[in-house]
Amino acid sequence: MSAARVFGAGLAIAMTFAVAWLSRAPTDFAGDGDALIRLSWRVDGVTVEACETLSEEELAKRPIHMRNPQACIGTIAPFELVATLGGQTIVHDTIWPGGIRGDRPIYVFRDIPVIPGRSVLSVRFEAVVPEGTEVDSAVSRLTWEGEIELAPDDVALLTMDDHGAFVLRTPGPAASD
C-alpha cells in the first residue's frame, strides 16, 4: 500500500473523529456561577369598566332592545411588578395583559440572574387601576416575602398555585415563607 493510501486512510479516520467531536464539544453555558430567580405565573387580571351614561337623544337613536342607559367598556388593568432581593430592587415593571386588544390573561415570566447566597426576596404584584375604582384586593394585590438560599446555578421559581397564592420552588429544601 502506497504512502498516499495510508495517509488517506489515516486522514479519513481523523476526519470521522473530528465530525464526532462536533457532537460532543463541552461548553459551559452558565459560566459565571450566577443563580437565577424565576418569576412565572398567570392571572386572569382585574377588569376595569369605564362606563358612560347615555343621554335621552343617544338612547333614542338605538334600537329598543339596546337602550341601556349605561354603556360600559371593560379592559383588563395592567399590573405593577416590583421585586426586591435583600432590599435591592431587581424588577420594577408594568405587565400588560396579553393579546393585541389587551383582553387576554396576564402572563409573568422573568428570569433574573442573582448572586448566590441567602437573602430576603420580596415581591409585590398589584393592579394599576384608576383612583377610586373598586376592585377585589384578593386578586388586585398579591405579595410574597421570604428568605431564600441559592447555590450557584440554582433556580428559585416563584409561581402560583391553583388557588392564586404564591408558592416558591427551589432545587434544594424549600425556603421558609
Next chain:
Amino acid sequence: MIRRFRAWGRIVLARLDGWFNSLYTWRYNPLYHSGALVVGCFVILLFTGLYLLLFYRIGSPYESVGNITAQWWGGRWIRGLHRYISDMAIVATVVHAARMFVQGRTWGPRALAWMSGVVLLGVFFLCGWTGYVMVWDVHGQVLATEGARIMDALPIFAGPIRRTFVGEEALPQAFFFLNLFAHILIPVGIALVLWIHVSRLARTYLMPPKPLFWTMTGLFTLVAIVWPIGMAPKADLLRLPTEVPFDIAYGFWLPFTQQMGPGWVWLAVIAAVASALLVPALMKPKAEKAPAPSWVNPRFCTGCEQCYHDCPYEAIDMIRRDDGREGFVGFVNPDKCVSCGICSGSCAPMGVGPPERTGRDQMVEVKAFMEEASLGGDDIVIIGCFHGAAGEGIREVAGAKVYQISCVGSLHTSVIEYFIRAGVGGVMIASCPPRDCWNREGVTWLEERVYNQREAELKDRVDRRRLRIVYAAEAELSVLEREVASFRSQMSALDRALSEQNIEIDVACVVPEVSVGEEIGA
C-alpha cells in the same frame, strides 16, 4: 466582493479537490459526492432512528435513552452512529452548498435547487433540534429553553412558551409525544424537499458509490463503538445547565443567541435566510454576459430524440413539427437550459446547441485553430474543458497546444475526426473528473459517443489509438503533464499521421437542401 470571495473559494476548492483525488481517486473523492453523502446519511439516520424508536418512551424519555445507551451490544453504538451521522449530514450539506456556490451553480435554472437546498438545511436543523430535545438531558434543556425564548418574540402565542419550561412540574408526556411526532414527521418533509431539490435533473444519482457509502458507515460505526455517546446529566429546570456536551453542528447558534435579545435573533435569522435565498439573484450574471440557452434549428432536426435523451437537465422536449415535415422536432425550454451545450455533442446533424457553440460552430472554430496552430504529425492537441486541468487561460501543456471547449460533453465527435484526419499526431481530451462534471454528464456521454456508438458517435474510420480521454481536475496540471508524456510515447510507436486535404465530414440525417460543407464553409 461576493464575486471575489467566490473566486478565492474556487481556488481553495480546486486545490482541495486535487489533493483528495490524489488520496482517494476521483471515484471516491468525498468532496465530489457531498450531495449524495447527505442522502446516504439520511438513509442511515432512518434505519438507526427506527431502531431507537423501538426503545424510546415518551413517559420516561431520559431513562429510556439511558436504557438504550446501556445496551452495549446494540443501542449504545446505534445511538452514537445516529448522532454522529446527523452531524456528518450537516457537514456534507455545508460542503455541498459551498461547492455549488464557488462553482457558480446557483442561479438561473439551478436557483430552484439552491433555494430548496437552503430549505433542506433548515429542515435538517429543525429535525436535529427535536432529536436533542427528545433525550431531555441538559443539552436538550438548553435547546428547548432557548428555542422557547426565541419563539416567544413572535406575537402569535397567547402566553409565553417559556412557561412550559419553568420547572414547576414535570413536563407532560404530550410535550414529548409532539416532539417525537415532529422528529418522525420532519424526515417526510426532508424527502419531499429533496424531491424538489433534484426535480430538474435527469438520471439523478442520489446515493454515493457503495465503497464510499460503506466506508463512511463503517468509520462512523467504529467511532461510535470506540468513542460512544454517554448520557449527559438529566435536564433539571431548577438548575442552570453548566458543562453541557454540546453539538456544534446543531447548536452553534446557542452561544450567540444567548447574548442577544430574541428580536435580534429573529433579525439575524431573517438576514441569514434572506441572504442565502438571494444568492441566485446576486450571482446571476448580467444579461449580456449570461450564456444563452440552446436552441434547435428545425431545418436540421430529424426528430431523432438524442438531445432529448442526453440533456442532463430535462430541458428539451420533442414537439410535433409545424413546418410541413412529418414527425417531431426538438424544443429547448430556456427556463430549464443551463447552456451546458451537451446537446451540441449529441446532435449528429449539428442542429442544436447554444448560439456559437453548436457542432457547426465548432467545425468553423477547429478549422481556424488548425490553420493558426499549424500542427503536424508529431503534435498532440489537447481538447480541454473549461473546468479541468486544461481549463480557461491554459494555452499549452507540456508542449501540446490546447483547444478549449466549455464542456467535453458538448464536443461534437466530428471535431475529433477533423483533428485526426487533418494529420494531428494525437488528440487528448482533458476532462474534469466525471463526478465533478459541472454539467453532470458531459464526459459520460463523450465516452459513450467515442467508444460505445452512442448516437453522434465517432466514426469507425477514426483511429482510436490516436485518441485518449484523461480526467484531470483543475489543480491537477501535473497529472495532465504526465498523461501527455505517456501519450506522446504511445504516439511515437505509431506511423506518422497523414494529413488529408479537403476533409469531408459525413453528417447523418442532413436535410437535402443544406450540406454541412456549406454551413461550415468547408
